[in-house]
Amino acid sequence: xxxxxxxxxxxxxxxxxxxxxxxxxxxxxxxxxxxxxxxxxxxxxxxxxxxxxxxxxxxxxxxxxxxxxxxxxxxxxxxxxxxxxxxxxxxxxxxxxxxxxxxxxxxxxxxxxxxxxxxxxxxxxxxxxxxxxxxxxxxxxxxxxxxxxxxxxxxxxxxxxxxxxxxxxxxxxxxxxxxxxxxxxxxxxxxxxxxxxxxxxxxxxxxxxx
Amino acid sequence: xxxxxxxxxxxxxxxxxxxxxxxxxxxxxxxxxxxxxxxxxxxxxxxxxxxxxxxxxxxxxxxxxxxxxxxxxxxxxxxxxxxxxxxxxxxxxxxxxxxxxxxxxxxxxxx
Numbered sequence: 001x002x003x004x005x006x007x008x009x010x011x012x013x014x015x016x017x018x019x020x021x022x023x024x025x026x027x028x029x030x031x032x033x034x035x036x037x038x039x040x041x042x043x044x045x046x047x048x049x050x051x052x053x054x055x056x057x058x059x060x061x062x063x064x065x066x067x068x069x070x071x072x073x074x075x076x077x078x079x080x081x082x083x084x085x086x087x088x089x090x091x092x093x094x095x096x097x098x099x100x101x102x103x104x105x106x107x108x109x110x111x112x113x114x115x116x117x118x119x120x121x122x123x124x125x126x127x128x129x130x131x132x133x134x135x136x137x138x139x140x141x142x143x144x145x146x147x148x149x150x151x152x153x154x155x156x157x158x159x160x161x162x163x164x165x166x167x168x169x170x171x172x173x174x175x176x177x178x179x180x181x182x183x184x185x186x187x188x189x190x191x192x193x194x195x196x197x198x199x200x201x202x203x204x205x206x207x208x209x210x
Numbered sequence: 211x212x213x214x215x216x217x218x219x220x221x222x223x224x225x226x227x228x229x230x231x232x233x234x235x236x237x238x239x240x241x242x243x244x245x246x247x248x249x250x251x252x253x254x255x256x257x258x259x260x261x262x263x264x265x266x267x268x269x270x271x272x273x274x275x276x277x278x279x280x281x282x283x284x285x286x287x288x289x290x291x292x293x294x295x296x297x298x299x300x301x302x303x304x305x306x307x308x309x310x311x312x313x314x315x316x317x318x319x320x321x
Contacts, residue, residue, distance in 0.1 A: 002280040027283045028237065032256060034282055035238040065257025076268035083270070 003034050007048050011037075014056070020067045022145035029066055081153050081192045090191040094184045101180045114179055118167035121186060125158045128193075150196055157182075157189060217252060221262050223304050224254075226271070226289065226297040234275065234288035237263065263287055271296055 011030045020026045033055065040051045056063070084090050104110045129151075136143055161167060165174060165182060228243055229235055235243070240263075241254045266272045271293035275286040289297060 003282070005281050008281045028260065028285050029256075031236065031279075031282050031284050032238050034280070035236075038280075059256070062255040062257040065255075066260045076265060080268060080270070 003038060003048070007037075008034060010048075011052070018064065018067075020064075021143050022067075022148070023142045024144050024146050025067055029063065033063070077150055077152055078156075081150075081188060084188050084192045084195060087191065090188055093187050093191070097183055097187060098180055101176065101183070105176065114174060114176075117179055117183070118161055118165035118174070121161045121165065121182070122158075122167040124186075125154060125161065128154060144200070146200055147196070150193065153189060153192065157185060160185070218258070220304060221254070221258060222266060223297075223300045225259075225262060225266065225287075226293060227301060229272070229287060229289050230294065230297045234286040236284050236286050240287075266293070 008030060011033050012026060015026045015029055020029060033052070036059075037048065037051050037055055040046070040055065041048065044051065085094075101110075132147065132151075136147065160182065164178060224244060225240060228240055232243075237256070237259055241256070241259060244252050244254050263272065267274060267287070270290060272287045273290045273293075275288065277284050277286065
């Protein structure tokens, strides 16, 4: 006996009320609960609400463990981020960036560029964060764990920039290696974000096709 | 999941082995398949299964396909190329572990 749309919406609302905020986590939990409830309805001949209540009463603790403590594995993201480093496109861009820094070191524009670079980075990080909040939280009113889990990388880069490159300190005499190194990390972040968005759009396209 | 560290340590290998055999599976299907194979002895709970699946996915060992099934989205997991190679390695490790444990627990069988 397949669930109707109202049954699915009921499960989704139940999870939402119980603080399962991420759409992707909630979708997986909804399918799990719906499949389990369907199976019990078929074998017991009971109605949806009765089976659902019984199922949730017995399994609530385990079910919500799916939603708790999911942040620990964000550290897997750090590994994923560094895996992007060895991709040809990322390697080539970083190589070009290093060559650009090396060959423009004696140019007049380089010094002011270097001086302002930490501030540009800061603005970019803030722009990306604010864009995510406005687009997903306010416009779409949907939060995706798949998207938000990469914020740990952004947070690490933000703090490195704030503490080591000190965007608000003038005449900080930043070393070239620090500027080049951090710029390379930011290039990797761009490629990493493109990868994430590609996967996200792929999933959205598959979902919309059905 | 049965409250034993022995099983917990092998959860990822169990998942990968099932995916190697079946091609692709969704979460609930994995729990039921394990229950069926072990005749109800091993019960993988949701709280153990999904974090393990997400971790394997983040490590690039699993890939994901999403389909609409009966008015809802279903997330299928399947092994990546890297995951397939890793499954072979982990199964070999597990077999070696079982063999060693057998020799320790029941030395007579090794003769």
